[in-house]
Amino acid sequence: RAALEALGTPLDRIDQIGIFVVDVPDGETENTYAAQLIATGDYEFVEPNWLLFHTTTPNDPLYNQQWHHPMINSEAAWDITTGDASVTVAIVDSGVDLDHPDLQPRIVPGYNSVARQAQTSGGQVNDLNGHGSACAGSAAAIGNNGTGVAGPGWSVRIMPIRASDLSSGNA
Numbered sequence: 001r002a003a004l005e006a007l008g009t010p011l012d013r014i015d016q017i018g019i020f021v022v023d024v025p026d027g028e029t030e031n032t033y034a035a036q037l038i039a040t041g042d043y044e045f046v047e048p049n050w051l052l053f054h055t056t057t058p059n060d061p062l063y064n065q066q067w068h069h070p071m072i073n074s075e076a077a078w079d080i081t082t083g084d085a086s087v088t089v090a091i092v093d094s095g096v097d098l099d100h101p102d103l104q105p106r107i108v109p110g111y112n113s114v115a116r117q118a119q120t121s122g123g124q125v126n127d128l129n130g131h132g133s134a135c136a137g138s139a140a141a142i143g144n145n146g147t148g149v150a151g152p153g154w155s156v157r158i159m160p161i162r163a164s165d166l167s168s169g170n171a
Contacts (some may be wrong), residue, residue, distance in 0.1 A: 001063070004168055010022050011023060012095055014157045016088050018127070019063035020143065021049050028083050030048035031048070033046075034046040034047060034048065034073055042086045054075040054076060054077050054079055055080075056075060056078035056082070056144075057075055057078075058078075058143040058144040058145075058150040058154075059144055059145075059146050060102075060141075060143060060144065060145065060146065060147060060148055060149055061146070061147075061148070062148055062149045063143075063149060063150050065149075066138075066150070066163070067148075068138065069152075072152065073089040074150075074152050077152065077153075078143070080128055082143060082144075082153070082154040082155050083140070083152070083153030083154050083155035083156040084155055084156065084157065085155050085157060087153065087156040087157065088108060088142050088158070089130065089136075089140050089153065089156050089157070089158055089159065090110075090159045090161050091132055091135050091136045091139065091158060091159065091160055091161060092113075092161040092163050093127045093131055093132030093135050093136075093160075093161070093162070093163060093169070094127055094129050094130070094131045094132040094162065094163075094164055094169035095125050095126050095127035095128055095133075095160055095162040096110070096125060096126070096127050096132050096133050096136045097126065097127045097130070097133040098125070098159060098160075100133055100136075100148075101143050101145075101147050101148065102141035102145070102147055102148040102149060102151075103133065103136050103137060103141060103142075103148075103158055104138070105142060106140060106142060106155075106157050106158050107157070107159075107160065108157045108159050109124040109159070110123070110159050110160035110161055110162070111123055111125065111159075111160075111161050111162075112124050112125055112161075112162045112165070113161055113162065113163050114162065114163070114164060114165045114171075117166070119160070123162075123163070124162060125160040125161070125162045126162075127160075128162075128164070128165070128167050128169060129167055129168065129169045131169050132160065132162070132169075133160065136151075136158050136160070137149050137151055138151060139151050139152065139153060139156075139158075140152075140153045140154070140156045140157075140158050141154075142154050142155075
């Protein structure tokens with residue numbers, strides 16, 4: 001009881017697990033205060049309650065216009081990973097703009113499912129109406145390159161699979 005009183009009024013308590021959150025007194029650091037508290041022998045553990053802020057926000061000029069990133073919490077995910085080049089995302093759509101600066105460096109040979117022909121054998125996979133490129137960008141546009149938009153998987157590869165040869169994209 002005396003040990004708890006020495007802490008002062010907790011800022012927060014989690015009674016279910018016996019946790020108290022307290023202010024660090026003036027003149028102390030988190031580490032020196034934690035060391036003093038643990039040295040009393042009254043506590044099983046003492047550790048700083050750090051506030052964490054996202055550190056990875058891309059510098060792409062259109063990033064703030066991409067409504068889906070806050071919805072899927074991309075910034076928190078990017079603090080962990082921006083994707084892996086060993087992963088390939090197949091975009092089955094109207095094709096992909098093979099010269100798009102946010103996509104081109106990540107594009108691998110694709111397939112035209114209408115012609116049943118691989119791109120390497122002449123199958124056309126270029127985008128007919130922009131929809132497939134938008135989908136590819138939403139999934140895997142290179143982020144933090146100062147160009148266009150950012151996808152959740154900056155480093156993943158993109159395989160264009162064109163599922164229609166109609167300019168409408170209908171299949």
